[in-house]
Amino acid sequence: MPKSRYRFNPESLSFDKIKLGVRSVVLRGLAYLVGSLLVAIVYYLVFASFFDSPKEKALIREINQLTLQYDIIHREMDNLDKVIVQLEEKDDNLYRTIFEAEPIPKTQRESGVGGINRYESLEGYNNSNIVIETAKKLDNLKKKIVVQSKSYDDLYNLAANKEEMLQSIPAIMPISDKDLTRVASGFGLRIHPYYKIVKFHAGMDFTAPMGTDIYATGNGTVKDVISSQRGLGNHVIIDHGFGINSIYAHLDKPNVRKGQKVQRGDVIGFVGNTGMSLAPHLHYEIKLNGKNVDPVNYYFNDLTAAEYEKLIEIASKTGQSFD
Amino acid sequence: MGKRKYILDLNDLQFKQIRHPLRKKFLHSIIWFSGSVALTVLYAGFIQNYFGSPKEHLLNQQIENIKLKYALAEKELDLSMKNIKSLEKSDEMRYRPVLMMESIPGIIRNPGFGGVERFADLNGYMYSYLMKSTLGRIEEMKNMLNVQNESFATIKDKSEEWKFEKNHMPVISPVDPSFPLGDRYGFREKHPVLGYGRMHYGQDFEVPYGTKVYATGDGKVIEAGNSGSGFGNLVVIDHGYGLVTIYAHLSKINVPKDLNVKRGDMIGLSGSSGTLSTGPHLHYQINKSGTPVNAINFFNNDITKQEFDEMIQAFGSDSIFR
DSSP states (O other): OOOEEEETTTOOOOOOOEOOOOOHHHHHHHHHHHEEEEEEOOOOOOOHHHOOOOHHHHHHHHHHEEEEEHHHHHHHHHHHHHHHHHHHHHHHHHHHHHHSSOOOGGGSSSSSOTTHHHHTOOSSSSSSHHHHHHHHHHHHHHHHHHHHHHHHHHHHHHHHHHHHHHHHHHHOOOOOTTSSOOOOEEEEEEHHHHHEEEEEEEEEEEEETTTTEOOOOSSSSEEEEOOOOOOEEEEEEEEEEEOOOOOOOOOOOSOOOOOOOOOTTTTEEEEOOOOSOOOEEEEEEEEEEEEOOOOGGOOOOOOOOOHHHHHHHTTOOOOOOOO | TTTTTEEETTTTTEEEOOOHHHHHHHHHHHHHHHHHHHHHHHHHHHHHHHHOHHHHHHHHHHHHHHHHHHHHHHHHHHHHHHHHHHHHHIIIIIIHHTOOOOOHHHHHHHOSGGGGGGGGGGGSSSSSHHHHHHHHHHHHHHHHHHHHHHHHHHHHHHHHHHHHHHHHHSSSSSSSSTTOOOOOSEESSTTTOOOOOOOESSSEEEETOOOOOOOSSSEEEEEEESSSTTTEEEEEEETTEEEEEEEEEEEEEOOOOTTTTTTTEEEEEEEEOTTSSSBBEEEEEEEETEEEEEEGOOOOOOHHHHHHHHHHHHHTTTTOOO
């Protein structure tokens, strides 16, 4: 039994037993709870400012490591960019040495502009998702554009299938050149590789390793296969009808016989270095009614508009030809 | 004071004021303190479990920001990678075919790095993978750039050799191409002087007395003077690569022995010297590894007189010997 407690009542001059009602017990309990909470908050704040919870410690460790590694990454990326710029300069110099022409301007390169932090303004709290979403949307749009242009290709093909003429007219590149890195010289006035004077260059030059496949650019008949150590070297002439001939020169060896019928895409020979030639390459000419015309106008089958534009830009450079 | 509390002492039936000795007070406060601490821990544990601490929220936010930075770094790396690929393309598609160099196998260009095992010190973090993959990509690109750098150095050396070789090839006509060609390389039924059939090892040019004769490629004069034979005054140039050119029946020789000449240098004037010449002409011969070959295969006469003059002027060496 708990000992009863008493309080002295000065009015009645007697000791009254202290009685605790339910209400006051609850009130006291609440007061104690609130008090303890307040005290707890004070403790917590004091504690937290001096010590971290294990979870926080892990997070801080994570942040420190991520930041440290990011700094390293940032520095390394700066170095990478520097090396890339140096190598691009070397690339340009090699281009000048070997092709004796000004390289494709820097803006043509598939490079990003600006430094590493060009998205810094977007590094807000809620922006990251927007950035990522926008990038995704852009990608989707790009895909759609490709699909769209493909469907135009299909339409074109439908039309092409109807016309024998469209099958005969040279309409592809004579050599596989997806990246347009093989075009070495275009049609027109070019520096002659040996004479070092400006001479008329009657075709387009594509550099390629010895033995690379050369394709017939349209349906036709092999008009002539000529073996020579001079001039165009070993070369093949295809008659496409409609007054159009195509010539493939400096072949290592031809793959067709005179009089043979060929279809667009047939391998008619292999890249070589025969005749007057600076290096292994294909010299490709198109003659319309006996007159040389610019082959750049005869690639409409396998190039997109952008590629075509790029090709024209490359082909129009007034460097040296390869023969 | 009404606050005083009393207790009834049953032994002597007197009310006694409750007094807590210091020790007891101290004990009380300790109990109270530990109770509150226990409660605090309880509260904190509860809140952290369900809501996380405010500090944690801040830290997580920080991590999200860093992750965004990593994502942006990845984007930059994508661009750098594109640039590296474009350099590789330039290397493989442009220079190597021209210089007839083998391409570099992909396994050397990009051997792949036993992945993430390289960054063992980054193990045990929540975002180990993120850090390792970004760093791994950088390592990979550094390697690619090293290979590319070496490759460009090789190509540079090779391109200089190539240019040197190209400059030494006898690829132009030794005289103004508007003059007609004379006797060709091949068997002659009747030699104009000797009268009997004999092999003709050179290409003749029907040029008047005193026509300028030019070196057809860079090289070193290994003979200059009267041969004391049918060739009369002759110049022999060694172009290296097993190629030697001979210019015979000259009336005047413009270069001394051992001189290094360039393509287009005027080496002498044509004439009719030597016992085996019946009239002014140039005998031009190319020997390959000591054996005469048909010189006509070495040059194209697809050039006008005006262009030829322009070319000689472009070489810029004519005047030195005039």
